[in-house]
Amino acid sequence: MIIESKLAPIRKGLLEFLVLKIVGARSVYVPDILRRLAGTEFATQEGTLYPLLSKLRREDLVQYDWQESDAGPPRKYYRLTDAGRTQLAALDDYWNRINRTIADMGH
């Protein structure tokens, strides 16, 4: 429990990175993202995700298309823009460097 709360800000900051990863893998709509994160340390809710996606769209990292669904109204499917892809690659790279630093520290 203590460990969890110590790393809470880190998890919060990493959520954006993970959402970019999920959206980068294939075009998804919000319930897909929630399902992908459910059960992980990063489980989240629509109330958190929509503001985040709105921010990412403003930063031109993701964009969405409307797609008809067989039940109910059309859905917003999100995908990465070129800028989003570039940033995801940079984040991935940085994250790997951090991991190496942490692994090497203390030896």
Added chain:
Amino acid sequence: MQRISVTVRLNRSTLQFDDAAYGRLETYLAESASLLEGDPDPQEILSDLEQAVADQCTRRLRTDQAVVTLAELVPALEEIGSVQTSAASVAPDQTTRGTARPLQQVSEGAVISGVCMGLARYFGLNVTALRIFAVLLLLLSGGGVILVYFALMLLFPYAPLESGGQPLRWLPAKSRAFTEFLAQKFSLASSPTRPEAQKPRHP
């Protein structure tokens, strides 16, 4: 006669809500709107949330049920959760609140002991304006402010020096220069008639 339900348009869906559920929904959306104050594009997020509420409620309705009640709405809202603005915009706010600077006296750049500097820093005020205000208050109060100043000077802890050194303890930052100045002026080691110079000399 009794009103049975309200028809609500939620983004791209239309649903029937009973009165209690409608009231709860209004509260949720109003709360969300106020949490999104300052967001550059709250309308988009609110439309998305409306759609989420509609989808969640539709999923929870029984096939023979037309009207959404609290029994569907409450768990739906729980699953959606309240609006959390993105990490980037939340983080700086939290750090300033979490580690609020204490009231301190700031020796560097102080006129007397740095009480005004400390107050200005704590409340985010312009230090010059605050000093002018303090002098005005001094003139108007007929000197009472001096006591307040010394009280605050004794109460406020000393901010660590930017240069990394230890600040003077129990002495106003400028007192060393001031006593030296007095000593020079009267060419005397002791000046017991000068309370200004004596007062801060606590052990």
